[in-house]
Amino acid sequence: MSNKRPESMERITNEALANAFIAEQVAAVKAQVGDKKVLLALSGGVDSSVVAALLIKAIGKNLVCVHVNHGLLRKGEPEQVVEVFRNQMNANLVYVDAVDRFLDKLAGIVEPERKRKIIGAEFIRVFEEEARKQQGIEFLAQGTIYPDILESGPVKAHHNVGGLPDDLKFELVEPLKFLFKDEVRVVGKALGLPDGMVYRQPFPGPGLGVRCLGAITRDRLEAVRESDAILREEFAKNGLEGKVWQYFTIVPDFKSVGVKEGKRSFEWPVIIRAVNTRDAMTATVEDVPFALLEHITERITHEVKGVNRVLYDLTPKPTGTIEWE
């Protein structure tokens, strides 16, 4: 099948067009897979979530979703995947708690590219093990979207499954492959996915692993997760969710002196990053109101264990990148 978006294909900009697309794809998926089983790595990101919702509509329990919790997801994400897909959509969802496995493999690893490779390789291994446990899988669904085909851009979590061994090379089901991101969101909305999932900001495949700088430790990883949750909560409360392209926190692997409750403290800083961009090749820094930054600082330094300072990264890309490693 061609990898070029048909010229006649109308841009999906509203619910009616989304419903027409959904009906068409449901029929196409049914025709492609019949009564066979389809496997999907469901990260909870926009693309894999929309594929899951679409395939549940088409083939119900013959879609086997595998959600791998590698311990590097944001606060509340694994729970949301279980709630939305298993509890609300009645999906056939395999939840794999692989937290210890990933963190043990990553212990002591400082170099960012090695961390990325370990996370990617371990993900394939876990997914492969789950695939082998399933009987009668013949297809692999992927949340490939049109920019992935056009640019073959940054490595995404669901692309890691491209590394499955030859005896697990299933036929691909890629219902979103001609859609742009904004269209995927319109389709996700029409499929009834929650806004928090549909309008989610980009999140790297290696997750919080690239924001817990240097060798990942469980306590510092918790500081990243908790500070990120506070930042997201405050951005949502103050109308910045959906307005700022990407925002998150970073915790470096050094400490500085501070004072807490009248005593000297020796703890980590949290760095806040909030950027806007069109294509992630260049980025500008969001002009977050100073009072809001002060409030977030107050919350993070009081609520997150092991943190005594908060910094705001004022660096555009270039010269900085969006992530810190």
Ligand code: XMP
């Ligand atoms: P940088 O840091 O290169 O980030 O300016 C540009 C965009 O890419 C995302 N990013 C990644 N995404 N795996 C991913 O799936 C990665 O290893 C990775 N590194 C960066 C980053 O979040 C930003 O949106």
